[in-house]
Amino acid sequence: MNLVLASTSPFRRELLAKVIRHFDVAAPEVDETPLSHEAPWRLVERLAQAKAKALAARFPQHILIGSDQVAVSDGKILGKPGSKANAIAQLQSMRGKQVTFLTGLAIYDSQQQRMQSCVEPFDVFFRDLTDTEIEAYVAREQPLNCAGSFKSEALGISLFSSLRGDDPNALIGLPLIRLLAMLREWGINPLLDENSH
Numbered sequence: 001m002n003l004v005l006a007s008t009s010p011f012r013r014e015l016l017a018k019v020i021r022h023f024d025v026a027a028p029e030v031d032e033t034p035l036s037h038e039a040p041w042r043l044v045e046r047l048a049q050a051k052a053k054a055l056a057a058r059f060p061q062h063i064l065i066g067s068d069q070v071a072v073s074d075g076k077i078l079g080k081p082g083s084k085a086n087a088i089a090q091l092q093s094m095r096g097k098q099v100t101f102l103t104g105l106a107i108y109d110s111q112q113q114r115m116q117s118c119v120e121p122f123d124v125f126f127r128d129l130t131d132t133e134i135e136a137y138v139a140r141e142q143p144l145n146c147a148g149s150f151k152s153e154a155l156g157i158s159l160f161s162s163l164r165g166d167d168p169n170a171l172i173g174l175p176l177i178r179l180l181a182m183l184r185e186w187g188i189n190p191l192l193d194e195n196s197h
Contacts (some may be wrong), residue, residue: 002062003188006051011153012067015174019190028054028066040077041119044068044104049117052108059110063188066106069173071148073099078148087138087149088131091159096128099148103170107182116182120175122165124152129159 003023005016013025028051034043052066071078073094081087101124106117137159143149150156152171167177180190 002059004055004059004062004064006055006064006066009173011172012174015169015172015176016065016179019176019180021190024059024062026055026058028052030054032068034077040070040072041102041104041121043077044070044102045106045117045119046104048104048106049108049115052106052115056108056110056113061111062109063183063186064108064110065179066104066108067174068104069101069147071099071101073097073148080145080147081149082144084138084142084144087144088134090149091126091129091134091138092131094126094148095134097126099124099126101148101171103173103175105175105178105182107179107186109186116185118178118182120165120167120170120178122167122170122175123163124160124171125162125164126159127161133159 003020005013005023005025006028007025008027016023030047030050032047047068048066051068052064055064078090081090101122103120104117105120106115108115137155141151141155143151150159167175169176
Protein backbone atom coordinates (compact mmCIF):
# COMPACT_ATOMS: atom_id res chain seq x y z
CA MET A 1 0.00 0.00 0.00
CA ASN A 2 1.74 3.14 -1.24
CA LEU A 3 -0.16 6.15 0.03
CA VAL A 4 0.78 9.75 -0.73
CA LEU A 5 -0.78 12.80 0.91
CA ALA A 6 -0.88 15.60 -1.68
CA SER A 7 -0.59 18.45 0.80
CA THR A 8 1.86 20.83 2.44
CA SER A 9 -0.37 21.21 5.52
CA PRO A 10 1.30 20.01 8.73
CA PHE A 11 -2.18 19.63 10.24
CA ARG A 12 -3.34 17.22 7.52
CA ARG A 13 -0.11 15.26 7.84
CA GLU A 14 -0.60 15.00 11.61
CA LEU A 15 -4.18 13.80 11.18
CA LEU A 16 -3.29 11.13 8.64
CA ALA A 17 -0.43 9.91 10.85
CA LYS A 18 -2.99 9.11 13.57
CA VAL A 19 -4.51 6.37 11.41
CA ILE A 20 -1.88 5.45 8.80
CA ARG A 21 1.70 4.76 9.82
CA HIS A 22 3.46 4.71 6.44
CA PHE A 23 2.77 7.34 3.80
CA ASP A 24 4.64 9.90 1.75
CA VAL A 25 3.88 13.60 1.56
CA ALA A 26 4.36 15.76 -1.52
CA ALA A 27 3.31 19.26 -2.54
CA PRO A 28 0.87 19.37 -5.46
CA GLU A 29 1.33 22.28 -7.86
CA VAL A 30 -2.27 23.35 -8.45
CA ASP A 31 -3.82 26.70 -9.39
CA GLU A 32 -6.44 27.26 -6.69
CA THR A 33 -8.23 30.14 -8.43
CA PRO A 34 -12.01 29.61 -8.39
CA LEU A 35 -13.73 29.37 -11.77
CA SER A 36 -16.27 32.03 -12.68
CA HIS A 37 -19.55 31.45 -10.76
CA GLU A 38 -18.18 28.20 -9.27
CA ALA A 39 -20.16 27.01 -6.24
CA PRO A 40 -18.00 26.55 -3.10
CA TRP A 41 -18.67 22.79 -2.87
CA ARG A 42 -17.74 22.32 -6.55
CA LEU A 43 -14.56 24.32 -6.02
CA VAL A 44 -13.28 22.21 -3.11
CA GLU A 45 -14.10 18.91 -4.82
CA ARG A 46 -12.43 20.03 -8.08
CA LEU A 47 -9.29 21.23 -6.23
CA ALA A 48 -9.07 18.06 -4.11
CA GLN A 49 -9.21 15.99 -7.31
CA ALA A 50 -6.65 18.24 -9.03
CA LYS A 51 -4.25 17.97 -6.08
CA ALA A 52 -4.48 14.17 -6.03
CA LYS A 53 -4.01 13.90 -9.81
CA ALA A 54 -1.17 16.46 -9.87
CA LEU A 55 1.21 13.92 -8.32
CA ALA A 56 0.31 10.99 -10.61
CA ALA A 57 3.40 11.38 -12.83
CA ARG A 58 5.74 11.40 -9.82
CA PHE A 59 3.92 8.55 -8.09
CA PRO A 60 2.65 6.23 -10.87
CA GLN A 61 1.74 3.25 -8.66
CA HIS A 62 0.25 4.97 -5.65
CA ILE A 63 -2.95 5.93 -3.92
CA LEU A 64 -2.92 9.74 -3.84
CA ILE A 65 -4.97 11.70 -1.31
CA GLY A 66 -5.98 15.28 -2.11
CA SER A 67 -7.93 17.68 0.08
CA ASP A 68 -9.07 21.28 -0.12
CA GLN A 69 -11.13 23.42 2.21
CA VAL A 70 -13.06 26.67 2.21
CA ALA A 71 -15.11 28.45 4.83
CA VAL A 72 -18.47 29.87 3.70
CA SER A 73 -20.33 32.66 5.51
CA ASP A 74 -23.47 34.35 4.15
CA GLY A 75 -22.93 32.46 0.88
CA LYS A 76 -19.44 33.93 0.39
CA ILE A 77 -16.14 32.07 0.47
CA LEU A 78 -13.82 33.25 3.22
CA GLY A 79 -10.23 33.02 2.05
CA LYS A 80 -7.02 33.10 4.05
CA PRO A 81 -6.77 36.61 5.55
CA GLY A 82 -3.07 37.17 4.82
CA SER A 83 -2.83 40.12 7.22
CA LYS A 84 -3.69 40.94 10.83
CA ALA A 85 -6.21 43.61 9.78
CA ASN A 86 -7.99 41.20 7.40
CA ALA A 87 -8.09 38.46 10.06
CA ILE A 88 -9.69 40.84 12.58
CA ALA A 89 -12.24 42.06 10.00
CA GLN A 90 -13.06 38.48 8.98
CA LEU A 91 -13.67 37.37 12.57
CA GLN A 92 -15.76 40.49 13.27
CA SER A 93 -17.97 39.64 10.29
CA MET A 94 -18.58 36.12 11.68
CA ARG A 95 -19.51 36.89 15.27
CA GLY A 96 -22.86 35.41 16.26
CA LYS A 97 -23.10 33.57 12.92
CA GLN A 98 -22.91 30.08 11.50
CA VAL A 99 -19.96 29.38 9.22
CA THR A 100 -19.85 26.21 7.11
CA PHE A 101 -16.54 24.59 6.32
CA LEU A 102 -16.54 22.50 3.16
CA THR A 103 -13.71 20.01 2.81
CA GLY A 104 -13.17 18.37 -0.55
CA LEU A 105 -11.58 14.93 -0.33
CA ALA A 106 -10.27 12.92 -3.29
CA ILE A 107 -8.50 9.59 -3.61
CA TYR A 108 -6.80 8.79 -6.90
CA ASP A 109 -5.28 5.45 -7.86
CA SER A 110 -2.55 6.55 -10.27
CA GLN A 111 -1.97 3.02 -11.58
CA GLN A 112 -5.60 2.27 -12.43
CA GLN A 113 -6.52 5.95 -13.00
CA ARG A 114 -9.47 5.60 -10.67
CA MET A 115 -10.87 8.59 -8.75
CA GLN A 116 -13.23 8.80 -5.80
CA SER A 117 -14.21 12.10 -4.21
CA CYS A 118 -16.69 13.78 -1.88
CA VAL A 119 -17.35 16.99 0.03
CA GLU A 120 -17.70 16.92 3.81
CA PRO A 121 -19.54 19.86 5.44
CA PHE A 122 -18.95 21.00 9.01
CA ASP A 123 -20.72 23.90 10.74
CA VAL A 124 -19.28 26.15 13.43
CA PHE A 125 -21.33 28.65 15.39
CA PHE A 126 -19.41 31.72 16.51
CA ARG A 127 -19.99 33.35 19.88
CA ASP A 128 -20.88 37.04 19.92
CA LEU A 129 -17.20 37.93 20.30
CA THR A 130 -15.99 41.32 21.52
CA ASP A 131 -13.43 43.31 19.51
CA THR A 132 -10.98 42.84 22.39
CA GLU A 133 -11.37 39.05 22.25
CA ILE A 134 -10.91 39.03 18.48
CA GLU A 135 -7.81 41.23 18.60
CA ALA A 136 -6.30 39.16 21.43
CA TYR A 137 -6.97 35.94 19.53
CA VAL A 138 -5.36 37.18 16.29
CA ALA A 139 -2.32 38.53 18.19
CA ARG A 140 -1.90 35.24 20.05
CA GLU A 141 -2.42 32.67 17.28
CA GLN A 142 -1.52 34.63 14.13
CA PRO A 143 -4.07 32.72 11.97
CA LEU A 144 -3.10 34.64 8.84
CA ASN A 145 -2.74 31.53 6.66
CA CYS A 146 -5.97 29.85 7.82
CA ALA A 147 -9.28 30.00 5.97
CA GLY A 148 -11.70 31.77 8.30
CA SER A 149 -8.88 33.31 10.39
CA PHE A 150 -8.71 30.66 13.09
CA LYS A 151 -7.10 27.36 14.04
CA SER A 152 -9.75 25.04 15.46
CA GLU A 153 -7.10 22.58 16.67
CA ALA A 154 -5.77 25.25 19.05
CA LEU A 155 -7.28 28.28 20.83
CA GLY A 156 -9.72 28.85 17.96
CA ILE A 157 -12.13 26.50 19.73
CA SER A 158 -12.70 29.32 22.27
CA LEU A 159 -14.38 31.40 19.54
CA PHE A 160 -17.34 29.03 19.14
CA SER A 161 -20.60 28.42 20.95
CA SER A 162 -21.12 25.03 19.25
CA LEU A 163 -20.08 22.74 16.40
CA ARG A 164 -22.16 20.51 14.12
CA GLY A 165 -20.89 17.82 11.78
CA ASP A 166 -20.06 14.15 11.35
CA ASP A 167 -16.29 14.40 11.84
CA PRO A 168 -14.46 17.09 13.85
CA ASN A 169 -11.30 16.25 11.87
CA ALA A 170 -12.98 17.79 8.80
CA LEU A 171 -12.66 21.17 10.48
CA ILE A 172 -8.88 20.74 10.60
CA GLY A 173 -8.82 19.81 6.92
CA LEU A 174 -8.95 16.02 6.57
CA PRO A 175 -12.22 14.14 7.31
CA LEU A 176 -10.75 10.87 8.59
CA ILE A 177 -14.05 8.99 9.00
CA ARG A 178 -14.92 9.53 5.32
CA LEU A 179 -11.33 8.97 4.18
CA LEU A 180 -11.10 5.61 5.97
CA ALA A 181 -14.49 4.55 4.56
CA MET A 182 -13.29 5.40 1.04
CA LEU A 183 -10.00 3.53 1.56
CA ARG A 184 -11.88 0.46 2.82
CA GLU A 185 -13.84 0.41 -0.45
CA TRP A 186 -10.46 0.03 -2.16
CA GLY A 187 -9.37 -2.77 0.15
CA ILE A 188 -7.20 -0.63 2.42
CA ASN A 189 -8.02 -1.02 6.11
CA PRO A 190 -5.53 0.20 8.76
CA LEU A 191 -7.25 -2.02 11.36
CA LEU A 192 -6.42 -5.16 9.40
CA ASP A 193 -3.28 -4.20 7.54
CA GLU A 194 -0.12 -4.89 9.57
CA ASN A 195 1.93 -2.56 7.38
CA SER A 196 -0.28 0.47 7.74
CA HIS A 197 -0.14 0.76 11.51
